[in-house]
Amino acid sequence: MASPTPCVSFIGIVDFSEKAKWLFMTESVTELLGYEPHELIGRPSLELVHPDEFPRVKQLHYDTIQQDKAAVLVYLRMKHKDPFRGYVLCGVSRTVVHNVLVGSVSFASPGKALHNASTAQEITVITESAANFEFRRWHDPSPMPPSPIPDDMRLPNSPSSPRSPLQRRRAHSRSPDPIDDSDPGSPPAVATALTHHSPRAPMGPPVISFPPLSSKSFRTAFILDRFSTASPILYASNDLLLGASAALGRPFYDFVRARDEGVVRAWISCVKGWGVNERGAPSDGGFGFGRFGLLVNGRDSCGERMPEPAVGGKARHRRASQSAGGAGRGTRPARYVVAREGGTREREGGTEKRAVVAGGRPAHREREREPEEEGERFLVDAIFSAHSDGLMVILRRAS
Numbered sequence: 506m507a508s509p510t511p512c513v514s515f516i517g518i519v520d521f522s523e524k525a526k527w528l529f530m531t532e533s534v535t536e537l538l539g540y541e542p543h544e545l546i547g548r549p550s551l552e553l554v555h556p557d558e559f560p561r562v563k564q565l566h567y568d569t570i571q572q573d574k575a576a577v578l579v580y581l582r583m584k585h586k587d588p589f590r591g592y593v594l595c596g597v598s599r600t601v602v603h604n605v606l607v608g609s610v611s612f613a614s615p616g617k618a619l620h621n622a623s624t625a626q627e628i629t630v631i632t633e634s635a636a637n638f639e640f641r642r643w644h645d646p647s648p649m650p651p652s653p654i655p656d657d658m659r660l661p662n663s664p665s666s667p668r669s670p671l672q673r674r675r676a677h678s679r680s681p682d683p684i685d686d687s688d689p690g691s692p693p694a695v696a697t698a699l700t701h702h703s704p705r706a707p708m709g710p711p712v713i714s715f716p717p718l719s720s721k722s723f724r725t726a727f728i729l730d731r732f733s734t735a736s737p738i739l740y741a742s743n744d745l746l747l748g749a750s751a752a753l754g755r756p757f758y759d760f761v762r763a764r765d766e767g768v769v770r771a772w773i774s775c776v777k778g779w780g781v782n783e784r785g786a787p788s789d790g791g792f793g794f795g796r797f798g799l800l801v802n803g804r805d806s807c808g809e810r811m812p813e814p815a816v817g818g819k820a821r822h823r824r825a826s827q828s829a830g831g832a833g834r835g836t837r838p839a840r841y842v843v844a845r846e847g848g849t850r851e852r853e854g855g856t857e858k859r860a861v862v863a864g865g866r867p868a869h870r871e872r873e874r875e876p877e878e879e880g881e882r883f884l885v886d887a888i889f890s891a892h893s894d895g896l897m898v899i900l901r902r903a904s
Contacts, residue, residue: 514611539586762798802880
């Protein structure tokens with residue numbers, strides 16, 4: 506007898522091609538779908554989609570990119586590696602991040618559907634058995650202010666099959682986040698229909714085809730260690746807002762304006778609380794939205810704070826897998842050191858060690874709070890979400 510599907514989520518990044526190839530994914534894909542990350546990196550993500558849903562999912566991939574959407578959610582079926590497990594009903598979140606599509610895949614749990622739907626900016630149900638997962642709030646505006654798509658970005662209606670009554674109900678979804686920072690002068694891509702039908706099979710929806718799509722809004726995705734109070738940066742999708750190489754391994758709060766650090770910590774703590782499953786284990790939990798000041802050069806956020814008390818219990822740590830030359834830069838550092846006045850906190854192989862003084866107590870700082878580092882700073886809009894393997898933060902310059 507097969508064990509029940511675990512209520513976990515993994516972070517994934519795919520490219521803008523019509524095959525939506527995997528560029529990056531975290532290890533919980535093994536628990537959810539049975540595959541090791543190296544088995545999927547570089548392969549089309551759409552090959553995991555149920556054949557009956559493939560045309561609509563491919564159309565959705567195209568529309569999501571062309572309309573530059575953010576924090577949107579779809580329910581569909583994905584293939585498990587074990588043929589006896591068949592297809593797993595999943596909730597897939599997506600946000601366009603410049604030249605890649607960043608999101609997560611989680612088991613579609615009824616207990617989480619209400620909260621996830623109440624925070625997503627758009628919900629699409631492709632698997633009709635998941636129709637009850639669409640919960641909606643009355644007349645609730647989008648938490649991220651929408652912008653119209655410029656005329657030169659507007660496309661003719663891409664070919665698709667007539668919608669079912671269920672699909673027609675999707676048309677009044679909440680406003681997405683079409684922030685247009687795309688490269689100027691790039692001609693819009695046009696999708697064409699290539700119908701693949703078996704002579705003996707009933708007519709189904711056509712399968713569209715399209716060339717690689719151009720870059721969109723100037724956004725950056727970060728993956729943070731959710732099991733550390735410092736939330737070090739483990740992955741950055743590009744260098745548009747921060748230098749990715751310099752940011753990796755540093756606490757995320759180093760790049761948060763000092764006066765905003767308290768509220769950003771509170772937001773992240775709240776999102777962590779949402780991101781647990783029915784057993785209290787780390788999982789997904791919807792989206793949180795906020796705005797804060799970003800410091801491009803960073804500061805020493807740890808040196809300005811008293812050392813945190815050690816947290817008991819074994820932390821759950823995972824590593825991420827990525828294709829060579831993939832979507833961004835990021836690996837979990839095998840060892841990194843966070844400097845503190847009067848002591849250091851060292852992480853090595855998932856174990857935390859702290860400098861101590863006589864008597865077994867942590868060394869405390871002895872200097873006054875330093876002013877934050879000078880340099881470029883600006884306001885950013887942020888989307889926060891928690892997942893089994895880490896925290897995801899997507900940033901753009903505030904308009």
